[in-house]
Structure formats: structure tokens, C-alpha cells
Amino acid sequence: LQLIDRNGNTTSGEFFVVNLDTGSYNKVRPNRDTGIKLIEVPQGRYSVMGTVDTYDEAGFLVENHTLAGDPEVELSENKILTIDAQLGKEVKISTPKESDGTGYQLGYRLDQDKFRMDVITGFYNPYWDHAYVVPTEPLTTGTFDFSFKQRRFAPLIRASYDGTGDSIPLEHVEFTPKLDGDKTMEAVDLGFARPDDLSGKNLNGKLAVITRDTESTVTDQIKAVTATGAAGVFIVYDGPGIFWTSVLKTDGITIPAWTLQQDEGAVLFDRIANGPTSINLKGIANSPYVYNMAMVIPEAIPTNPVDTVTKENSAVVNAHYRGSKGRVLVDSLASIRPREFVTLQVLDYYFDAPLDREEWYSTGSKWPMLKDIKWNHTVHDENRMKRSMNDIHRIYLPGEQREETWLGAANGLADREITMAYREGDKFTLNIFEQGDSQPGHWGNFAFDYPEDTSVARLYKDGKLLTTSNYFSFFYPLSVSPDPATYRITMDTAHPTGFRMSTQTNTAWTFKSERPASGRENLGLLWPTYDLELDGENKTKGGNTYHFDLSFALQSGDTPDIKGVEVEVSTDDGVTWNAAKVSSKKDGHYKVSVKNPKSGYVSLRVKAWDVNGSQIEQTIIKSYAVR
Numbered sequence: 001l002q003l004i005d006r007n008g009n010t011t012s013g014e015f016f017v018v019n020l021d022t023g024s025y026n027k028v029r030p031n032r033d034t035g036i037k038l039i040e041v042p043q044g045r046y047s048v049m050g051t052v053d054t055y056d057e058a059g060f061l062v063e064n065h066t067l068a069g070d071p072e073v074e075l076s077e078n079k080i081l082t083i084d085a086q087l088g089k090e091v092k093i094s095t096p097k098e099s100d101g102t103g104y105q106l107g108y109r110l111d112q113d114k115f116r117m118d119v120i121t122g123f124y125n126p127y128w129d130h131a132y133v134v135p136t137e138p139l140t141t142g143t144f145d146f147s148f149k150q151r152r153f154a155p156l157i158r159a160s161y162d163g164t165g166d167s168i169p170l171e172h173v174e175f176t177p178k179l180d181g182d183k184t185m186e187a188v189d190l191g192f193a194r195p196d197d198l199s200g201k202n203l204n205g206k207l208a209v210i211t212r213d214t215e216s217t218v219t220d221q222i223k224a225v226t227a228t229g230a231a232g233v234f235i236v237y238d239g240p241g242i243f244w245t246s247v248l249k250t251d252g253i254t255i256p257a258w259t260l261q262q263d264e265g266a267v268l269f270d271r272i273a274n275g276p277t278s279i280n281l282k283g284i285a286n287s288p289y290v291y292n293m294a295m296v297i298p299e300a301i302p303t304n305p306v307d308t309v310t311k312e313n314s315a316v317v318n319a320h321y322r323g324s325k326g327r328v329l330v331d332s333l334a335s336i337r338p339r340e341f342v343t344l345q346v347l348d349y350y351f352d353a354p355l356d357r358e359e360w361y362s363t364g365s366k367w368p369m370l371k372d373i374k375w376n377h378t379v380h381d382e383n384r385m386k387r388s389m390n391d392i393h394r395i396y397l398p399g400e401q402r403e404e405t406w407l408g409a410a411n412g413l414a415d416r417e418i419t420m421a422y423r424e425g426d427k428f429t430l431n432i433f434e435q436g437d438s439q440p441g442h443w444g445n446f447a448f449d450y451p452e453d454t455s456v457a458r459l460y461k462d463g464k465l466l467t468t469s470n471y472f473s474f475f476y477p478l479s480v481s482p483d484p485a486t487y488r489i490t491m492d493t494a495h496p497t498g499f500r501m502s503t504q505t506n507t508a509w510t511f512k513s514e515r516p517a518s519g520r521e522n523l524g525l526l527w528p529t530y531d532l533e534l535d536g537e538n539k540t541k542g543g544n545t546y547h548f549d550l551s552f553a554l555q556s557g558d559t560p561d562i563k564g565v566e567v568e569v570s571t572d573d574g575v576t577w578n579a580a581k582v583s584s585k586k587d588g589h590y591k592v593s594v595k596n597p598k599s600g601y602v603s604l605r606v607k608a609w610d611v612n613g614s615q616i617e618q619t620i621i622k623s624y625a626v627r
Contacts, residue, residue, distance in 0.1 A: 001028065003035040004084045005054035006066060006132065010035030011085075015050030015069065016119055017041060020142065023115030047071045047110055047144075051121055052085040058241025065123055067106040067301070068134035071144045088132030091148050093364075094308040095291045099152035101129045102348050107149075108301075112142035120147070122344045126156075127171055127244050136301045148295045148305070149335055151348060153287035157258060161271070162278035169264060173218065173235070173257035174246035179283030185231060187277045189269060193221040203230040207279055209268060212238045219247045222257050232281070233257045236265030256283070286351045289358040292375070294335035297367050307364030314362040315370065315396030321379070322407045322437075323353025324500055324537050324625075328382040329407075336374040336393065345376065353407075354536025361396045370398055379406050381498040386449050389499075392418060392441040408438030409530075409538040409624040410604065411502035413491060416527040418443045420474050421489075421555045423513055424520045426482050430472035432457070434493045435502070438532070445471070446495065453495045460488040482515040486613070489525070501538055504574070504621040511614045525555040526616035528606050532624055542626035543598040550582075550590045552608055552616070559588045560610040567592050570603040574621050577605060596626045 005011035012032035018025040021044055030037035032053075049069035056063045066085035073081065091104075103124035110117045123131075133146065159168040162184055172178065185207035191197035192213040208225035212218065212235055225233050232255050237243035243259040260268065271277045291309050321329060329352075334345035351357075363370045374393040381387045389407060413419075414436035422429055434455045435444035446453040448470070459466045459478060462485050467478060472491075480487070490508045511524035531549035534540050550567070554560050568577040581593040596602060604623040609615040 001030055001037045001039060001048065002080060002082045003030050003052050004082065004086065005052055006064065006085045006088065007054060008086060009055075011053050011055065013050055013052040013065075014121065015048060018047040018110060018117060020045040020047055020072065020110070020112055021114070023112070023117065025117070041075065043076050046073045046075055048073055048081055049108060049119070050083075051106060052083060054085060056241035058239060061242045061244075063242055064128065064130045064132060065106065066132040066134060067108070067146070069136075071108070071110070071136050071300075072139050083134075085132065085134070087134045089135065089303065089305055091131045091133060091305045093150060093152065093291070093293050093295070094306075095152055095360075096309065096311070097289060098155055099289075099291055100155050101150045101152050102126055103128050103150070104131045105147070105149040105344055106131060106133070107147040109145050109147070110142065111144075116339065118340055120344055124348055125244070127242055133301045133305050135303045138299045143298070144300060145296055145298045146301045147297070147337070148293070150293050151333060152291040152293065153349060154284040154289060156284060158282045159258075160280045162280050168260065168268070168279065170234070170258040170260060171244045173222075173259060175249045175251070176222065176247055176253045176257040177255065178285035179232070179256045179281055180285035181283060183231075183281045183283075184278050185281065187234070187268065187272055187279050189272045190225055190228070192216070193224045198224060198228055201228045203228045205229065205231045207231065208233040209236065209265075209272065210234070211236045211265070212243070214238065218245050218257075219251045219253065222247070222253055222255065226253075226255050231255060234260050234265070234268070236260045236268070237262045286355050287349075287357065289360070290349070291360045291362065292333055292335070293362055293364065294337070294373050295364050295367065296337060296369055307366050309360055309362045310365065311399070313365045313368055313370065313398050314360045315398065315400035315402075317359040317361070318401070318403050319357045319359050320403070320405045320408070320536070321351070321353050321355045321357065322405065322409070322534075322536055322538050325352075325354070327353040327500070329353050330380040330382055330385070332378045332380065334376040336376060337369070338372050343376070345378065350382065356536070368398070370396060384450055384498045387444070387446065387453070387495070387498050389435065389437060389442055389444045391439075392443075394441075405439050406437065406442070407499060407501070407538075409501050409532050409534055410620050411435060411437050411499065412505050412528075412618060412620050413493070413507055414443035415440055415529075416525075416553055416555055416557070417441050419555070421523040421525050422520050423480070423516060423523060426480055426515055427477040428459070428480055428523070429474050429477045430489070431474040432472045432491060434471065434491070435495070435499075438530070446493070450497070452497055455491070455493045458490045460490075461485050463488075480513070484512065484514040486510065486512055501622050501624070502620050504619075506617075506619040508617040509615070512612070522554070522556040524612060524614040526560060526608060526610065526614050527553050527555070528608065528616060528618055529553065530604070530623070534624055537625065537627075539625040539627045540596065542596050544596055546594045546596045548592050548594070549585070550592050550606070551588055554614070560614065561612075562588060562608055562610050564609055565590050566607045568605040569594050570605070570621075571597045571600060573601065574603050574619065599626060601625050
């Protein structure tokens with residue numbers, strides 16, 4: 001196996017040599033210096049596919065990847081298989097609005113009589129925005145298909161020379177502030193940002209342009225130009241190749257910073273030397289839209305791997321992310337095709353809450369299969385990445401539109417839709433997630449990697465404790481008596497850090513149960529729904545009377561015949577409680593009236609019971625905030 005990159009150089013990459021008759025495979029990586037890997041295999045039919053790395057001018061960083069190879073090779077004698085990335089075609093996705101990718105996934109599927117194999121490789125870096133594929137021929141037996149997945153966002157930064165409009169390719173220095181809006185600044189050459197370069201300099205809102213200094217750190221260089229009054233900084237690489245870097249969040253950088261490659265920097269320095277030079281900058285700190293593309297192409301890699309996201313081939317979700325200002329969230333997304341058991345979910349976009357965003361889901365027009373794709377969307381807490389809020393796997397249809405709210409109050413336990421609570425014979429099956437939000441289908445569980453997160457689940461029969469654990473899981477059905485009895489399920493959670501709302505919850509269900517005559521029977525759990533009209537920070541106006549809708553449903557989804565409802569309110573995180581006014585409405589809904597404090601948080605305690613002896617008691621500390 002011999003690899004050649006897109007510049008005609010020998011290179012390396014990751015390849016799978018798969019026996020098409022047995023499914024056995026070798027994963028190999030050719031030597032980068034020679035581009036060669038010697039592979040010994042029995043005679044037979046093989047697929048030899050993988051990704052070829054093309055390095056930058058410095059030979060240090062991979063600048064792009066090419067999926068290439070031969071999906072069907074007959075090996076009856078020694079053979080040299082040359083994989084040339086120069087034959088690759090760029091995968092291009094057009095979108096309604098200007099967009100940039102933040103990486104991509106390249107994959108393929110082999111489906112033969114005796115096996116099926118999915119190979120998916122993810123490449124995630126801001127500068128990996130160009131992917132290539134070498135066209136192939138269809139298989140003579142079985143099937144092959146190619147997949148490309150990418151999320152595309154509004155451009156984080158665009159820069160051009162004032163007057164001429166010539167573009168300047170920049171990369172944002174991660175964890176420095178993001179520019180939001182348009183700004184024109186005069187560029188000033190500050191050398192290496194050493195003390196003698198900065199002596200007597202007052203930039204006062206101008207743009208510093210400096211060269212990376214190997215005797216210093218990027219963080220120290222940025223801080224040095226910040227002290228001169230600079231409003232932003234370009235850091236030009238001191239050598240050939242890609243220049244991308246980051247600072248630490250704890251470094252306290254207060255101005256936006258971007259990197260510029262050496263050749264582009266030389267042009268800028270020359271312009272500055274020949275007279276005043278102004279730079280137009282356009283930043284979009286938090287993208288108001290995202291295009292989620294999952295392209296699957298049957299039979300072979302095509303000669304023209306190009307497609308378009310349109311309203312006709314897409315579903316559009318208007319998503320609303322809730323959180324206090326200054327809160328940074330991270331979201332990830334996986335697209336799952338039929339019979340795909342290996343998926344990659346990428347933590348690929350950090351954004352500031354609150355945010356309203358238009359989210360497009362598409363498989364393109366040439367090879368449409370949106371109705372066959374499941375999407376798995378997750379939102380993470382920046383400081384607790386393993387603590388997350390998840391959505392159920394969703395299938396969208398072309399032209400579909402829907403609204404979705406993430407982390408909207410009240411964040412009690414995950415709702416009825418995502419919960420298992422049924423009896424089969426003398427076994428209870430319970431699967432109750434520790435956290436949910438205002439959106440049906442959302443759920444979160446504590447990773448238990450953080451000592452401050454706690455969850456305790458208990459089951460009682462006629463007042464006697466049967467079992468205690470950290471959580472209920474459908475993997476462990478619980479044995480119960482065949483005779484009629486009154487049961488009580490309790491679940492208590494606490495997460496004092498991370499997501500700011502519902503830092504503590506206490507939920508108790510009381511219900512009657514006996515062995516069903518046959519089959520499976522839902523347990524008589526009552527579920528409250530809080531319809532809170534709040535702003536993007538989960539806040540409402542303080543110092544007034546606030547009304548919200550409260551309703552209930554049984555585990556089966558049916559509307560219960562409620563006998564009584566009580567609601568109490570606390571404004572000191574549960575130290576003291578006062579009764580709220582509850583007024584009956586139509587169709588099992590209730591109007592709750594709360595006297596809001598002028599500031600702080602409101603906690604809620606709800607109790608309701610129906611004619612069949614089912615009861616719900618739920619306390620949510622910090623249910624919502626007031627301003």
C-alpha cells in the first residue's frame with residue numbers, strides 16, 4: 001500500500017484492509033516518510049479504504065483529509081496499490097446563508113452476505129473545513145455506500161482590507177473573546193510585542209499586529225498589547241504552515257485575538273509599512289443558525305460529491321437555549337442511519353446562553369433519506385462536560401418545522417415520555433432519569449463523576465422500605481408482592497453546581513398496585529407539568545403576582561381525575577414555605593398564582609391526588625428566577 005497526498009508527497013493515513021468474504025480486517029498506517037505499508041493477507045477479495053493525510057507546508061499539521069482506496073480488490077498475487085489523494089474531489093455543501101464547517105466525518109459501509117461493517121472517522125478542528133474523496137466503482141457483490149456528515153455555522157470571523165475588500169483568512173484564538181458585530185480598526189505593527197517594541201506605544205482602540213515570539217507565550221504577547229490599549233490583535237506565524245492556537249480560559253484575556261499564516265502576514269506588514277491600513281472585521285460570536293448535514297451516497301463515491309441544503313429537503317427547528325447571561329453551553333449532535341450501531345457525537349460548538357437558533361436538518365437533494373435518519377442531540381455544561389441534557393432520538397421529515405426549548409424551567413425529573421414505569425407479573429420495571437426540562441423528551445442523568453451531584457431512589461410497600469439505590473434502571477427489575485398494596489417511589493436529587501435551576505428536587509409517588517391479570521400494566525404515577533412563561537434566563541418580573549398553568553397526566557398519558565391540588569412557594573430555597581392560590585381551570589388544568597419577590601429565586605412544592613389513590617408530591621428548589 002502506497003499513499004500520496006494532495007501535494008504529491010508521500011504521506012501516512014489510516015486504512016482498513018477488509019476481507020470481503022469473511023469480514024476479518026487489519027487496520028494499518030503506512031510510514032509517513034515512505035508512504036508505504038507492506039501487508040500480508042491470504043488470497044481473496046478485499047476492500048482497501050481509508051483516509052490520506054495531507055500535511056501543511058511545514059509538514060507539522062494535517063491540513064485536510066481524503067477518503068480514498070479501492071472497495072473491491074482481487075488479490076491472487078503480490079500487488080502494489082497506490083492511493084493518490086491528488087485524484088480527490090472536494091465535498092461541498094451549499095447552504096441558504098453563508099456558513100463554515102468546524103470539521104467533518106468521512107465514512108463508508110460495506111454490506112456483504114456474511115457481515116456488515118461501518119467505518120466512520122471524525123476530524124474536528126476549526127481549520128479542517130475542506131474534505132476530499134476519490135471516486136470509486138460499484139462493488140460486483142454486496143453493497144457499498146459513502147457518508148459525509150458536517151455541522152455548518154455562521155462564520156465566526158470575516159476580515160478584509162478597508163477600501164479594496166481583499167479578504168484576510170483568520171483563525172480565532174480559542175478562549176479569547178469573540179468579536180460580535182462589525183468593526184473597522186487601524187492596524188499597527190508591534191513587532192514581537194517585546195518591551196522595546198511597545199515602549200511609548202498607545203494603540204487606544206487600534207488593532208495590534210504582532211509576530212509570534214518563540215521566547216514568549218501567546219498569552220503573554222496578548223496581555224502585553226492589551227496594556228497598550230489595543231482592541232484586538234493579529235498574531236502572525238513566524239514560520240510556514242498552519243497556525244492555530246488557544247489560551248486557557250483562566251488566563252483572563254480581555255481582547256479578541258486571531259492567528260494569521262506567515263505569507264498572509266507578510267502582505268499585511270507590507271501594507272502597514274506603506275501607509276495607514278485599516279481592517280474591516282465582521283464577527284458573529286454565537287451563530288443564529290446551524291446546518292446539520294448527513295449525506296449518504298449509495299453504490300460508490302461519486303465523481304461530483306456536491307449537494308445543497310434547501311427548505312424543501314430540510315426540517316427546521318427553532319431552538320431556544322435557556323441560561324443566565326455569561327453561561328457557556330456546548331452542544332453535540334449525532335446522526336444515526338438505519339442499522340448503524342457505531343456513531344460519533346462531537347462536542348463541536350461552544351456558545352453563550354441565552355440563545356435562539358435556527359437548526360436545519362438535511363440529507364441533501366441528490367440522495368435524500370431524511371426520513372430514515374435519527375438525530376441524537378445533547379447539550380452539555382461547559383464546566384461539567386459529563387453532565388448533559390439529552391433529547392430522544394428524533395426523525396424529521398422534509399419541510400417539517402417545530403419549536404424546542406433547552407434547559408427551560410422547571411427542571412425537575414425527566415418527564416413521563418422518557419420514563420419507564422410498568423408492572424409485568426410480580427416485577428416493577430423503573431427507569432427514571434434524574435433531570436429534565438420544560439421540553440417533553442429531554443432527559444439527563446448524573447455521571448457521578450462529580451461528588452457534589454447526588455441522587456437517591458427508594459421503593460416502599462405499605463410504608464416499609466424495600467430497596468434503596470442511586471437510581472432506578474430497567475436493567476434491574478424489582479420484585480414485588482402479587483397482593484394488592486400501596487407503593488411509594490421517592491427520588492431525591494441535588495446538583496448545586498452546573499445548570500443553575502432546580503439545584504435540589506424531591507419527588508414522591510404514591511399508588512396502588514397488584515399483579516395484573518395478564519401482560520404489562522403502567523404504574524399509577526401522577527406527573528405534573530409546569531407551564532412557566534419565562535425569558536431566556538428562566539426569569540420573570542419580580543415584585544408582582546405571577547400566574548402559571550399546572551396540569552397532570554398519568555404514566556399512561558391519560559388525564560387523571562384529580563381530587564385535590566396544593567401548591568406552596570418558598571423564596572429562601574426551602575427554609576420557609578407559604579401557600580399559593582390554586583384555581584381550577586378546564587380540562588384538568590390549574591391556575592397557580594404566586595407573589596414573586598423582587599429578586600432571587602422561587603421554589604415550588606406541589607401535591608396532588610386523584611380518585612384512585614395515586615398521589616404526587618414534588619419539591620423543586622430554584623424552580624425559576626425573578627429579576
